[in-house]
Each structure stands twice: as C-alpha cells, then as structure tokens.
Amino acid sequence: MHKLFRWAGKWWPGIVPLVIMWGFAAWINTAPLEADLASRSTAAVKDTVLDRTRIAVDGRDVTLAADAFSEEGRRSAVIAVEVVPGVRLVNDQSRLVAEAKPFVWTAERDVVRVTLGGSAPLPAAKARLVEAARRDLGGVEVADRMTLARGAPPRFENAAHLLLAQIARLKDGKMTISDTNVSLSGMARELGGREAIAAALKNLPEGFSIAANDIKAPPYVFQANKDPVATTLTLTGYVPDNNVHATIATAAARKFFNEKVTDNLKASVGAPSGFGPAVVAALGALSRLSTGTLVVSDREVKLSGDALYEGAAAEIRASLGKDFKNWQYKPEITVKPAAGPVDGTVCQQLFSELLTKGKIRFEPKRAALDADSAGLLDYLIETALRCPNANIEIVGHTDADGEDAFNQALSEKRAQTVMDYLVKAGLPAGRFTAVGYGSTQPVAGNETDEGKAQNRRIEFLVR
Amino acid sequence: MSYLLSFHWGWLVGALLLGLAMGWIAVVHRGRATSKVVAIWLSVLAVALVAAALARVIPGRAGYWLDLWLIMFACYLAGCAVGSWLRDRVVSRTAPAPEAS
Numbered sequence: 297m298h299k300l301f302r303w304a305g306k307w308w309p310g311i312v313p314l315v316i317m318w319g320f321a322a323w324i325n326t327a328p329l330e331a332d333l334a335s336r337s338t339a340a341v342k343d344t345v346l347d348r349t350r351i352a353v354d355g356r357d358v359t360l361a362a363d364a365f366s367e368e369g370r371r372s373a374v375i376a377v378e379v380v381p382g383v384r385l386v387n388d389q390s391r392l393v394a395e396a397k398p399f400v401w402t403a404e405r406d407v408v409r410v411t412l413g414g415s416a417p418l419p420a421a422k423a424r425l426v427e428a429a430r431r432d433l434g435g436v437e438v439a440d441r442m443t444l445a446r447g448a449p450p451r452f453e454n455a456a457h458l459l460l461a462q463i464a465r466l467k468d469g470k471m472t473i474s475d476t477n478v479s480l481s482g483m484a485r486e487l488g489g490r491e492a493i494a495a496a497l498k499n500l501p502e503g504f505s506i507a508a509n510d511i512k513a514p515p516y517v518f519q520a521n522k523d524p525v526a527t528t529l530t531l532t533g534y535v536p537d538n539n540v541h542a543t544i545a546t547a548a549a550r551k552f553f554n555e556k557v558t559d560n561l562k563a564s565v566g567a568p569s570g571f572g573p574a575v576v577a578a579l580g581a582l583s584r585l586s587t588g589t590l591v592v593s594d595r596e597v598k599l600s601g602d603a604l605y606e607g608a609a610a611e612i613r614a615s616l617g618k619d620f621k622n623w624q625y626k627p628e629i630t631v632k633p634a635a636g637p638v639d640g641t642v643c644q645q646l647f648s649e650l651l652t653k654g655k656i657r658f659e660p661k662r663a664a665l666d667a668d669s670a671g672l673l674d675y676l677i678e679t680a681l682r683c684p685n686a687n688i689e690i691v692g693h694t695d696a697d698g699e700d701a702f703n704q705a706l707s708e709k710r711a712q713t714v715m716d717y718l719v720k721a722g723l724p725a726g727r728f729t730a731v732g733y734g735s736t737q738p739v740a741g742n743e744t745d746e747g748k749a750q751n752r753r754i755e756f757l758v759r
Numbered sequence: 760m761s762y763l764l765s766f767h768w769g770w771l772v773g774a775l776l777l778g779l780a781m782g783w784i785a786v787v788h789r790g791r792a793t794s795k796v797v798a799i800w801l802s803v804l805a806v807a808l809v810a811a812a813l814a815r816v817i818p819g820r821a822g823y824w825l826d827l828w829l830i831m832f833a834c835y836l837a838g839c840a841v842g843s844w845l846r847d848r849v850v851s852r853t854a855p856a857p858e859a860s
Contacts, residue, residue, distance in 0.1 A: 302792070303782065303785045303843040303847075304785075304840075307836075309790075310778065311835075318824075318831050321770040322823075322824045322827055326820060355818075355822050356823045381762040385815055
C-alpha cells in the first residue's frame, strides 16, 4: 500500500494526455449521445397518450414538454423517460390538457366543406372523427378545427360518430354536442332526410339527449300544369305514398275530362299533413281553368291561370282552400278573353263534343252534382255564353236499374240541377228547359256496367 | 453508469491503456513526485467533483462532461495501479537475482 502511494505520486504526467483525450471524447460524443437519448426517450413515451410532445436533450438531461390527458398519464410519461438508461435528470414540463366545461363539439356543413370544431377528447379520437367525416362525405373538403380537451362525457365518440354519419344528409347546417346535449340545425339535402336523421338520433348512446332538432326539410313540392294546346295535364313533384298517388291520379283523370294526364310523381316522405285532400281540392280548382299551373310547396298552394268566365274566377278565388285550415292559398286567377259568338249549330256541335269527352257526374242515385264535374260545367257555360240567342234543352237520362218512376224523377231532377247551376253562373234562366226521360232512351245496352254508365247522361240540345 | 461505460468504451479503454503505460513507467521513474500537500488537495478536488457528479448539481452538457471526465479518470487511475503493480512484480522478480548470485 505504501508502495502504491509512492508510485501514485508519479502518475500525474499522464493527466495531460488524459485531459486531451477527454476533450476529444467530449467533442465527438456529445451530439451522438444526445441524439441517442432523444430517440430512446421518444420511444419510451410513444405508448403514452400525449399531445404536442417535445423532447429536448442537453447532455444527459431530458426536457419533456407534453400535453397529457390525465394526471396518471402525465406521471407515467415522466417515469418512462426517467428510466431510460443514460438519462440523468428529467426536466418535467408536461402539463394536463385544459378541461373543457361544457365539453362542446361541433360539425358544421356549408356549401363547400364540413368543418369539425370544438373539443375532441384524445388525438386518436380526433383523427378517427376526421377520417370518418372524409369517408362518409367522399369528396367534400373536411376542415379540422378541433382542439383537444379533457372532460368529454362517456361515450362521446360514439355520439359524435353517429352525428357525423348524418351530416351527409344535410345540405347545410350544424350539429353540436354540448356535454350530453345534442342540438341540430340546418336544412336536409333531400326530402326524407330530416326524418332519417330523426330516426338515426334514436340510437344516440345512453346518457345523450336531444336538446334541439331544428333540421328543416326542403320544401315538399307538388306541381300540376294544365296545357290547353297540348291538352295535357303534367303532374310533377312528390306524393307521400302509393295510396295518395293513386287517389291523386284517379282524381286527376276524373276532373280533367279532356286532358291526357302525364304522371311524373315520385313518392317521398315529409309531406305536410292533409296533403292528399288539399291537393285533390286544388286540382279541382285547376280543372276549372282554361290554362293554369298549380304549385303546392309545403303548405302553400299557388294557383295561377285563366278562368273560363268572370263568375268562375270569383268562385274559384272564394272556394280555394276554404275547407283547409293551416294551408296558405295564393290564387292568381285571371279571366280568359271571351271567345267570339257563334250560332246555335256550332254551339250544338261544341256541346256534343264536350259531352262526348266528359260526363256530368252526380252522386249515385241522387241529383247532387259531383264536384269532379265542375271543370266540364265551366266549359259548357263558356260555350252557352257564346250563343246568347240559342235556347237550350237540358235532357237527363238514367240507366234501367231501379223503378221507372224513380228513374224518371231522378232524370228530371238531375237536368234541373244542371240548369240551376248554369243559371247560378249567370246565364238567363229563360234560355233553358230541363227535361228528363228516365231510362226510356238508352244509347247502350243496360246489361253491362259500361252500358249503364253510358246511359246515365245529360245532353244539351240547342232548339 | 452501464450506459456511459458501453457508450464510451473505446475512450475508456484508451484511458485505461494510458494509465497502464503511465503506471508502468512510474515505478522506475526517477523524476519528482507530487508533494503530499498537493496530493491531498488533488484528492479533495477529486472527492468534490465526485460529490458534485453524484448530487447532479451541474446541469446539462457540463454535467455530462464531468461524468465523462470522472469515469475516464477512474479508468486511468485503475490502469496506473495495475501498471505499477505489474512493473513492480517484474522488477522485484529480476532485481533480487543478482544479489543472490
């Protein structure tokens, strides 16, 4: 031992090359050592959920700056770096992500893009939301303005994904989750979209509730256009279902005795209540116009066109929609310029033509006029107005069903009803006589329903 | 520690070899040895540096360089001790022979 001290007194000259060696070692190794520690520290915190992780190494000291989503996660990240071999000190600059109160998440759609905003709970959840938006919207730009925050309600992500899946159904609008309250506003892209969204919202995860659903449906539009030149009636737009479709088609065929009905209607949900009866009534008004357009948009009914004579115009304006509450009616009825007068022969010809194309209908076994005949009656009145000097005999016939006396009375009453209608429309009563022949003058056999239908008729004879 | 050793092993081997050489020479060196006072002061300095390193009071790169210096110095000293001991064995085995003959 004594010797060792003796020798040690002479070891000092080696210090000089050792210092030089140390200088080189420090110079050469510092940067690689720092890089190595940085990469291994980064790997160590990779499995911890952190945001904005920045790792800086100075010598063997690691500065860890990161946003953590729980105190536990934050601590485990620091410990993970501390136990990396070679790390001397960890300078902990990590912090917890701010807690959002209330926790608000939004998805907003406008013409060109979908903007995701508000708070998302975790980076992975945020990425999944953006990815889901891109996938669901194929091609629409998705802007991610979400920030990360703590405080998301349980099952937040499920709720957000459910809403995102609905955003494709919106033309524009906004969906918001505020804590557990879901509110929606905007306009559905298509008819039925609003209902589909409402149905989907029933599957919201437990705990979430709908605070407001102000999604509006696009207007429910039904259009009918009567073209007297092409003698067509074109129906376009929507009907709620096949039953209403059939009802409207049947009513159109009965009311428009002269026109060919072109049916381009499509079925869709979202019709206002009372759609069918309102449309049928409005079609009745349209059938009385010489030319006209009917546009039903939601609960607004717009009827424009030319009535056949002054009285009809006033009557259409007054009667339109009187039976329907909560519907708005906008009649824009003008009167067709009166056609030139003609003599009795031509009048007779015109009457015959009209009554060949259409039939004046009555309620079964009664003398009350069927509303579907209003259009035909208007044309008959217009024609009668063109030959002011002709006297006209209105003749009623029935089929052979039932007793002759009843049929005779019925035919007379029906003829009288038509005459009263004409007089009420402004024609002088003196020009008309009402006659009934019961079933004595059939034009077809009474064996078939078709034949009977032909026998039940009103004729106009110019005398 | 093991990380430092494995990361710098080349340099540490160099320091050890330097120490071996210096220790080998020191046994037969006729030059002046350090005085006792200087030796004590140097020891105190060494202890202070080790204490500073263990307490991790020197931050950043300077701290790393201190650690590096201390382990290189330790290897050097170990090399010196082994070198001197070996030389002493060699010298003491050959020297008594002429006396005996």
